[in-house]
Amino acid sequence: LQKPITPHQVLVAVSQVLEQKNTLPTRILVVDDNQMLLEALESVLDSAGYHVTLLSQPQHFWETLEHTTPDLLILDLELSTTCSLPNTRESNPLPGVTGWDLCQIIRRDPRWNRLPIVVLSGYTDVETVQRSFAAGADDVLSKPLGPKELLTRISSRLQQCQRWEMTELDELTGVSLRRKALQDLTSLLHLAQRQQQSFSLAILDLDHFKRINDQYGHDIGDQVLNHLGKLLRQSLRPEDVVGRWGGEEFVMGMYGLTKTTAIKRLQEILNELSQYQFKAKNGTPFQVTFSGGVAQFPDDGNDIQTLYQSADTALYQAKAQGRSRIIS
Numbered sequence: 139l140q141k142p143i144t145p146h147q148v149l150v151a152v153s154q155v156l157e158q159k160n161t162l163p164t165r166i167l168v169v170d171d172n173q174m175l176l177e178a179l180e181s182v183l184d185s186a187g188y189h190v191t192l193l194s195q196p197q198h199f200w201e202t203l204e205h206t207t208p209d210l211l212i213l214d215l216e217l218s219t220t221c222s223l224p225n226t227r228e229s230n231p232l233p234g235v236t237g238w239d240l241c242q243i244i245r246r247d248p249r250w251n252r253l254p255i256v257v258l259s260g261y262t263d264v265e266t267v268q269r270s271f272a273a274g275a276d277d278v279l280s281k282p283l284g285p286k287e288l289l290t291r292i293s294s295r296l297q298q299c300q301r302w303e304m305t306e307l308d309e310l311t312g313v314s315l316r317r318k319a320l321q322d323l324t325s326l327l328h329l330a331q332r333q334q335q336s337f338s339l340a341i342l343d344l345d346h347f348k349r350i351n352d353q354y355g356h357d358i359g360d361q362v363l364n365h366l367g368k369l370l371r372q373s374l375r376p377e378d379v380v381g382r383w384g385g386e387e388f389v390m391g392m393y394g395l396t397k398t399t400a401i402k403r404l405q406e407i408l409n410e411l412s413q414y415q416f417k418a419k420n421g422t423p424f425q426v427t428f429s430g431g432v433a434q435f436p437d438d439g440n441d442i443q444t445l446y447q448s449a450d451t452a453l454y455q456a457k458a459q460g461r462s463r464i465i466s
């Protein structure tokens with residue numbers, strides 16, 4: 139919007155943005171080596187209003203997944219056995235690839251381990267179904283498959299996913315709740331161990347937050363938490379985890395980052411927060427800062443608990459040295 143603006147223009151623009159957000163189509167990625175089936179699925183899903191991406195060559199699976207960032211994945215079990223596993227961070231590519239293989243790789247990656255996966259199979263025996271669930275599928279559908287059943291199953295998966303989000307995300311800040319964050323930190327750390335990558339864990343704690351509450355009121359304190367949550371989410375890469383550990387304390391896991399790089403990133407977030415003008419109820423502007431402690435795998439520890447303790451010691455030092463700083 140260009141100033142000067144009338145209130146009416148603002149209202150119209152805001153409602154347009156909100157509408158866009160609400161009507162953003164649900165994205166579905168379909169992987170099947172049978173082109174005819176792919177096209178049939180596309181027409182059913184497309185007419186139901188989904189945004190569909192088709193993939194017939196599993197070797198391009200990983201890049202397609204990252205490119206389309208789907209909300210749901212439909213995966214054929216019996217894929218062509220002549221192509222090899224897609225290029226992932228995992229070593230040892232197998233000679234052939236099945237839907238099960240893809241399922242397992244996806245579930246090991248913290249960025250995708252929540253993606254709803256519906257598996258399609260020509261077989262309906264119990265073993266196939268069991269093996270699919272064991273590989274990480276959320277639902278198994280047998281071919282041939284009626285459009286009505288397909289759509290019912292898909293919408294039920296998507297609804298369940300929304301319910302998960304409700305139990306995993308902190309409402310006030312929009313970042314993960316502690317339990318979910320701990321799970322994701324653990325899988326990120328395991329991935330770093332397998333891939334011999336670095337991994338940094340940071341604890342952030344708002345400075346003198348009790349004073350903010352006492353001075354401006356609890357609901358203004360909530361606004362501060364909400365704003366910090368937004369800043370953290372904005373700075374998030376796909377391979378990061380951020381969670382609200384409790385009260386005014388946040389934990390971040392950063393895959394592939396050393397302490398030095400992690401501190402740089404956190405410093406940028408701190409700069410952004412400290413430059414932001416919050417407003418008290420009487421209009422008085424005020425600023426907020428946080429302190430941070432960082433620890434790094436493998437130098438400071440091999441498990442989340444040890445890394446957390448090391449980061450907490452650094453946080454304590456940051457507080458003692460005058461707050462509004464990041465220390466490792």
Ligand code: GH3
Pocket residue numbers: 343344345346347348349351355356357358359360363384385386457461
């Ligand atoms: P320090 O710089 O040493 O961290 O000081 P501090 O005041 O931030 O630390 P302290 O642990 O003494 O106080 C934390 C405060 O955070 C106390 C608590 O009321 C407040 N708090 C925790 N959760 C929430 C919340 O959800 N909303 C609001 N408004 N305040 C919260």
Ligand code: MG
Pocket residue numbers: 170171172214215216217218
């Ligand atoms: Mg097939």
Ligand code: MG
Pocket residue numbers: 343
């Ligand atoms: Mg404290």
Ligand code: MG
Pocket residue numbers: 343344345346347386
């Ligand atoms: Mg604090």
Ligand code: MG
Pocket residue numbers: 343344385386387
């Ligand atoms: Mg605290």
